Amino acid sequence: MWCLELLLPLLLIINDASCQWNVWVPRDISAMTNSCVVIPCTFMYPSAVRPYRGIHGIWYFDQPNIDVPEEIVSDEDLELTCYAPDNCPDMTPEIQWMYTDYLPDPEFSSDYLEESNTAVLSSTLTFTPRPMHNGQLLGCRVYYPNTTLVYERVISLDVKYAPRSVWVNVSSEVMEGSSVVLHCEVDSNPPPRISWMFGDQELLWDTASNVTLSLDDVTPVQEGVYTCIGDNGYGLMNTSLYLAVKYPPREPVVNDSVTVQEGTSLALHCSTQGSPAPTLTWLKDGELVGTITADELSVLEILEITPQGDGQYRCLAENEHGRASSSLNITVEYAPVLLEESKCTVVREGVQCVCMATGNPEPTIEFYLPDLNVTINETDGRFNFYTHTDGHTSTGMIKLREKGERVDNGPAVNVHCSIYNMYGRESVHLELQQEKKYMMAVIVGTIGGVAVIAFIIAAVRYVGHNNKKENGNPRQDVVLENPALYYSAVKKDKQNLRKKVGEDGDYQPVGSMAGLERQELNYAALEFIGTRSREGASGRGDDGSNYTEIKAK
Incomplete structure (x- = not known):
C-alpha cells in the first residue's frame, strides 16, 4: 500500500514487442490527500528469461525532475539540475538539455550519485539569465539508448527583473480649459507599483503593467513636469514629460500712479504671465516708448524726468492667444515757466x-x-x-x-x-509789443483821416474864397475847434488786414463800434487840431494853394 499526499499522474507503460517485455499500469489514479492507494502493475517478460535469474519491478516517480531555485533573478548566475534514476544495470540513461540555443554561454556538467539501492544521474546547466529570458522554455530529456524510452520535463523560466523601461507620452502642449490623457507603461517582473507624480505630489498609483492619468479642464497651475515611477521591489525606474498649458496674457501688474518732481528718475515695472511668453510694450499717451520685450517682465527706466514726461503710461502684453494691458499715470510737478x-x-x-x-x-x-x-x-x-x-x-x-x-x-x-x-x-x-498789424492800422487811419480832412478844408477854402470875391471883404482862415475823432479798426487776422488796406483792391468798410468793442480789436486814433492864423502854421503853398497843419497823435 502507498500513502499519497498529492494527486499524482502515473504514466509508466513499457511495451517492447521484439523482446516480449510488457508492463501495464493504470493511466491515472485519483486519491484523497492523506489516504492510501493501491497502484497495480502487471508485466510480461520473454520466456527465455529464467525466473531464477530474478525479475525485479522498479517504481519511479516524476521522471525526470529539474531542480529549480525558488527565485531566478536577472543578471545573477543560475544553476538548474536535471535528475534521472539509474537503477537498471542494463539500461543506463542519458540526459540532454533542450531549448538552450538562446542562452548566453551555457555550461553543462554531469554527476552520478549512488546511495544504498538507489542510483541517480544528474546534469547541471549554468548560465546568467537576462530579462529577455523571462517566460522562455527550458527542458530536460532522459532517454535510454537502444530503446524507445524517452522522458522529458519542460519548465518556463520566471526571471525576476527590475523595471527596464518606462514609457510615457511625449511632452505635449494643451490649451487652457482642455483635457489631456497621460499614459505610462512599465516593463518589469513582477508587475510594478506605478505612480504618477506631479512634483512631490502623488496623483495616482496602481499595481499593473500600465496606468493612465486623465486631466480635465487644465489650468496653467497644472503646467509642469509629470513623472511616472515604476517600482517592483527589484528596482525602480522613472520617466518624465513636460505638459505645457497655453493661455493668453493675464492683466499686467504695473506701478501705482505717482506724482514726482521734475528731474526725478523712475523705473516702471510691468509683469504678467502668459504662454507662450508675451511681448511687453510700453506706450505713453498711445505712442511707443522704450523697447519691446519678449518676456514676462519689462522695466521702463526714465532718467531725470521732464514736464513732457507727464501723462499716461500703458503696458501692453500680447501673445498669439490674446492681449491684456494695464496703465498708470505719472504727474510731473515743476516750477513755473513763462x-x-x-x-x-x-x-x-x-x-x-x-x-x-x-x-x-x-x-x-x-x-x-x-x-x-x-x-x-x-x-x-x-x-x-x-x-x-x-x-x-x-x-x-x-x-x-x-x-x-x-x-x-x-x-x-x-x-x-x-x-x-x-x-x-x-x-x-x-514788453509792449509794437506789432505790424498795429502799425498798419495807424498808417491806414492816418491816410484815410488826412484824405477826409483835406477834402473838408478844400471845400471850406473854396467857399470862403467865393464869399470874399462876392462881398469884397477879406476873411480869416477858418479854425476847426475840437474836430471829430476818426477811428480805423483792423482785425488781428493778417489776411483781413491786407484786404482792408487794399492789397487786392477790395477795401472792406469798417463795422460798427459796438462790434469792434466785442471783438477787442486794435485801433488807431487820429486827432486833428484846428487851423491857426500864425506864420508857418497856415499859408499858401508854392502853387498858390492854401494849407493847414495837421498833427496826428
Whole structure:
C-alpha cells in the first residue's frame, strides 16, 4: 500500500514487442490527500528469461525532475539540475538539455550519485539569465539508448527583473480649459507599483503593467513636469514629460500712479504671465516708448524726468492667444515757466497785458507796477484783473485804463509779471509789443483821416474864397475847434488786414463800434487840431494853394 499526499499522474507503460517485455499500469489514479492507494502493475517478460535469474519491478516517480531555485533573478548566475534514476544495470540513461540555443554561454556538467539501492544521474546547466529570458522554455530529456524510452520535463523560466523601461507620452502642449490623457507603461517582473507624480505630489498609483492619468479642464497651475515611477521591489525606474498649458496674457501688474518732481528718475515695472511668453510694450499717451520685450517682465527706466514726461503710461502684453494691458499715470510737478504769449499790447481802453505760464501745481499770477508800487492780483477801480487755469497752464490779464505819457506813438508801460508755485518763483518785465498789424492800422487811419480832412478844408477854402470875391471883404482862415475823432479798426487776422488796406483792391468798410468793442480789436486814433492864423502854421503853398497843419497823435 502507498500513502499519497498529492494527486499524482502515473504514466509508466513499457511495451517492447521484439523482446516480449510488457508492463501495464493504470493511466491515472485519483486519491484523497492523506489516504492510501493501491497502484497495480502487471508485466510480461520473454520466456527465455529464467525466473531464477530474478525479475525485479522498479517504481519511479516524476521522471525526470529539474531542480529549480525558488527565485531566478536577472543578471545573477543560475544553476538548474536535471535528475534521472539509474537503477537498471542494463539500461543506463542519458540526459540532454533542450531549448538552450538562446542562452548566453551555457555550461553543462554531469554527476552520478549512488546511495544504498538507489542510483541517480544528474546534469547541471549554468548560465546568467537576462530579462529577455523571462517566460522562455527550458527542458530536460532522459532517454535510454537502444530503446524507445524517452522522458522529458519542460519548465518556463520566471526571471525576476527590475523595471527596464518606462514609457510615457511625449511632452505635449494643451490649451487652457482642455483635457489631456497621460499614459505610462512599465516593463518589469513582477508587475510594478506605478505612480504618477506631479512634483512631490502623488496623483495616482496602481499595481499593473500600465496606468493612465486623465486631466480635465487644465489650468496653467497644472503646467509642469509629470513623472511616472515604476517600482517592483527589484528596482525602480522613472520617466518624465513636460505638459505645457497655453493661455493668453493675464492683466499686467504695473506701478501705482505717482506724482514726482521734475528731474526725478523712475523705473516702471510691468509683469504678467502668459504662454507662450508675451511681448511687453510700453506706450505713453498711445505712442511707443522704450523697447519691446519678449518676456514676462519689462522695466521702463526714465532718467531725470521732464514736464513732457507727464501723462499716461500703458503696458501692453500680447501673445498669439490674446492681449491684456494695464496703465498708470505719472504727474510731473515743476516750477513755473513763462510762455512766449506773455506781452502787453495796445487796446481801445489803453494797454492790455497778458501773462501766461505753465507749471505744476498751476502757477499763481500777479502783476506789479513798479512806478506805482502796486501789486495787482484782483480787480479794483483802475485795473481789470482776470485769471484762468487750463490744465497746468495759468493765464492772467490786466487792462490799464489810464494811458499815461505817450512815447514813440504808444503808451509808456512798466508792468512786471510774477509767477510762482511751491517749486519756484519768477518775475519778468512785459514788453509792449509794437506789432505790424498795429502799425498798419495807424498808417491806414492816418491816410484815410488826412484824405477826409483835406477834402473838408478844400471845400471850406473854396467857399470862403467865393464869399470874399462876392462881398469884397477879406476873411480869416477858418479854425476847426475840437474836430471829430476818426477811428480805423483792423482785425488781428493778417489776411483781413491786407484786404482792408487794399492789397487786392477790395477795401472792406469798417463795422460798427459796438462790434469792434466785442471783438477787442486794435485801433488807431487820429486827432486833428484846428487851423491857426500864425506864420508857418497856415499859408499858401508854392502853387498858390492854401494849407493847414495837421498833427496826428
